[in-house]
Amino acid sequence: MHVKNKVFSLVAAAVTAAAGLTALATAAEAVPATIPLTITNNSGRGDAIYIYNLGTELSTGRQGWADANGGFHPWPAGGNPPTAAPDASIAGPAQGQSKTIQMPKFSGRVYFSYGQKLVFKVTTGGLVQPAVQNPSDPNVNILFNWSEYTLNDSGLWLNSTQVDFVSAPYNVGVRPVSGATKTTGKLKPGGYNAFYNSLRSQSGGWANLIRTRSDGTIVRALAPGHGIEAGALPANVLSDYVNRVWTKYSSSTLTVTPFGNQPNLKYFGRVSGNTMNFTNSAGQVVTSFQKPDSDSIFGCYKLLDAPNDLVRGPISRTLCAGYNRSTLLSNPNQPDANNSGFYQDGVTNQYSKKIHAQMVDGKAYGFAFDDVGAHESLVHDGNPAQAYITLDPFS
Known part of the structure; x- marks a missing residue:
């Protein structure tokens, strides 16, 4: 982490x-x-x-x-x-x-x-x-x-x-x-x-993440969350993907298995309005997430906060990875283990993809x-x- x-x-x-x-x-x-x-x-x-x-x-x-x-x-x-x-x-x-x-x-x-x-x-x-x-x-x-x-x-x-x-x-x-x-x-x-x-x-503002000093030296490329903070990257850069995720899981289920050594521990996400609720195998709601903005996704914080617990934090980190790698639409079972499918959507974390x-x-x-x-x-x-x-x- x-x-x-x-x-x-x-x-x-x-x-x-x-x-x-x-x-x-x-x-x-x-x-x-x-x-x-x-x-x-x-x-x-x-x-x-x-x-x-x-x-x-x-x-x-x-x-x-x-x-x-x-x-x-x-x-x-x-x-x-x-x-x-x-x-x-x-x-x-x-x-x-x-x-x-x-x-x-x-x-x-x-x-x-x-x-x-x-x-x-x-x-x-x-x-x-x-x-x-x-x-x-x-x-x-x-x-x-x-x-x-x-x-x-x-x-x-x-x-x-x-x-x-x-x-x-x-x-x-x-x-x-x-x-x-x-x-x-x-x-x-x-x-x-x-x-x-x-x-x-x-295209789409990603080039604006590059920072160059007056002598022409490239000093860095800001991570996209910092790019949003600095006004270099549009704050809605991931919104289209989030909207599509919200549509998909309004009528189907996102299954999260957060611990590789506990394959039978699963949580099930469904969208209702502006909220994605996760239930356990007994059908009890264990945690809920509001529709995240791009900065929450890039930083894995705010609307995707991940406390150091055994339920919300592990689900949130799985969602964060799925949004950044744009695998939530292609695979309803998360986390996705196959990196050949990472960053394949047109709306994705281009910075992470490229590094x-x-x-x-x-x-x-x-x-x-x-x-x-x-x-x-x-x-x-x-x-x-x-x-x-x-x-x-x-x-």
Whole structure:
């Protein structure tokens, strides 16, 4: 799970998954207090690289940053308006070089920026993250990206995320104590340019998601929810598909089987007026959804809110995946396991479609619940020895 506008949200999925895994697994060798993270610069660019390891210290719940040795530094008390955060940057590797730092037991983000340090501030509620859909954000013209991770006693979860934007390309990996290294998030040769070219040629406002600074450098493509927020993408971009879903399930049933390991647990959706009601096998209504707008679908929130429970949340995340992948009309049994049918409708999440199409393994985090059916760019190991982030070419 990667929840829109929720800081360091990967921990929720990691802790949930870990609870299930550890309940079934035999005791594993203890995960050390830190593991090495090697950042390799294969970008082909000559810019200075700045690394930041920011997050929540899992042993205390405090927010802060880690230095290159994995030492924790809590953020100072912030202000209102926000005050400047301490410089948490770590000098990154030059082109063709690598830099190894220590990754502590955090739920956090590893940021990397090209040519300029990022601007972070601290408010009374904690760290203020960059919000580049806001044209006045101080980081809006900086080329940067981030990877999310959770390292805890049950292992490492490390992702390559496109939930907020597509920008500087990179891939991630984990090498277990025993076994082969697992990697994900790597673009196909030419995939960086192919993504932007495809988005640029897509009608309907999708090209407006691309952001370019004054020197001509593409800095990012905003995710469609942020595009709506910024006025770049029409707010009704998915309305036609939603209307067709509403029509279909006014006279037929949408069946949701939210847990792959519980095939007999099913919920049944039918539309009545502006509401889609879900019943259990006994015919009792267990939750209801109002007709969602495009932003709710892209962000998997608001009218498609997914609380961390065992009923509404799992149904909502399944609906979110079905809307973004446009599989709700083609398959009344969700989630759809066959990715050959994803994004085939003329009205779909074109941004997610295009980034998935350019990945070597077909996996990406194109929207918040792209992990439905395990189509997300995430590596995990319960006994990690080494983590990797590789900065890839802009080609």
